[in-house]
Amino acid sequence: MSYKTDIEIAREANKKPIMDIGAKLGISSDDLLPYGHDKAKVSQQFINSVQSKEDGKLILVTAINPTPAGEGKTTTTVGLGDGLNRIGKNAMICIREASLGPNFGMKGGAAGGGYAQVVPMEEMNLHFTGDFHAITSAHSLLSAMIDNHIYWGNECEIDVRRVAWRRVVDMNDRALRQINASLGGVANGFPRETGFDITVASEVMAILCLANDLKDLEKRLGDIIVAYRRDKTPVYCRDIKAEGAMTVLLKDAMQPNLVQTLENNPAFVHGGPFANIAHGCNSVIATKTALKVADYVVTEAGFGADLGAEKFMNIKCRKAGIAPSVVVVVATVRAMKMNGGVAKADLGAENVDAVKAGCANLGRHIENVKSFGVPVVVAINHFVTDTDAEVDAVKSYVEEHGSEAILSRHWELGSEGSEALAKRVAEIADADAANFAPIYPDDMSLFEKIETVAKRIYRADEVLADMKIRNQLREWEDAGYGHLPVCMAKTQYSFTTDPTQRGAPTGHSVPVREVRLSAGAGFIVVVCGEIMTMPGLPRKPAAESICLNDDGQIEGLF
Incomplete structure (x- = not known):
């Protein structure tokens, strides 16, 4: 039996005007800024007007460690949202925007799949409403102003060897990971070594996704540490006087994007920090607004529960003052078989023993999520x-x-296939059985926070960090940053820092290569193993198969 591709299904969608979708949530046309007929931004005025309303129930969708077999976390998020609406609940979903880099690389898009998708699929996976371009521009403005400040006399006495602010581009481009800038003589400034990260790894992205409003956004941007002086005291973005102009560039990007599922149910798609580098959740402003206008909000966290869900609980929930009522862990039989040692080419054949062997990975995630006091x-x-x-x-x-x-069976049948899941999830959410709490307190030392995640979530025996890293953490504590949560940057494919170690390994160590202070976002990034903040394209990137057909339609995007 042949099945339609995701893009074919999305293209046949019977979309409703975005004003009709907004009306379902009580958002008037005056409070929607349309981008065409099928997407719109929600005004800050409307967001302010609903703050006194009670919050709905928050449902988090996470998953096992990703495998090449595929898990379908976003697909399940969309399917569950549609299923809740099918059984008569007032529900909406909140997911992240897609990055161009992975779209043209290997990972693909972020709009769901089959008959559980958010549309317009092509626009969402490409330029959408321009949010990522705005973030790239705001980040680039700060980069330019730092080098300009140094060029025109360096009033802040920045040590050129200690400029911490790198550049970004929303593309997988390994050639830009480490570069020399300002070459070519006196007119071009002072030569120095720098590099590029992908836009979704930018602290500006993390800040936009954690800020409560434009005022909070501007303050957080001002708090970014961009460089250090010779005496190692920090130089902030506000010292360069860049935060005001950056906020202007991000004014529209700060507003949540309203779109719809294939079944015409509302969805916020907003923000997109990487989960193996940043905190991997959609924006706080979108989630908190959704909780005011819907009785059930289904959101997701990036990659497996060891990364996305851990950061959702320890960073996003802590910062935003929200808590999930129930967590859904997505797994597939195919992925269980792959965790049980079956090669991708052999996944079609029945192998119950391999399924049983691979379930250890799922069991570990169930235990971890339960440790936050939330039903699974x-x-x-x-x-x-x-x-x-x-x-x-x-x-x-x-x-x-x-x-x-x-x-x-939402991929195949849409909400009809997710009805049983929706009923059970709603029952558990309504029972108010959750007793949520992060797994470490604010006042724990930074290194102890790293150890807590490594030992309790990854089941590591130890954290390996040299004296330079430990001293850096102590210096940040002395400077008043000890209360911040830690944001672990680690491979998504394994509980360990070795992407080839599937299942539920124990007896391993977590080597910390580097720590970075994201003072504006409000967390410490802990870079573990070989993780890259600028991915590369695979041998055969998806971009090779993406084109326009004779009718001017996009082919190859998935």
């Missing part, structure tokens, strides 16, 4: 090759671990 449901994202015996093996394993697994 496992969604088995159905593939047509799954057999009943394989599905039953997953269900039995999850039941033995004190949770329940529900087969969901």
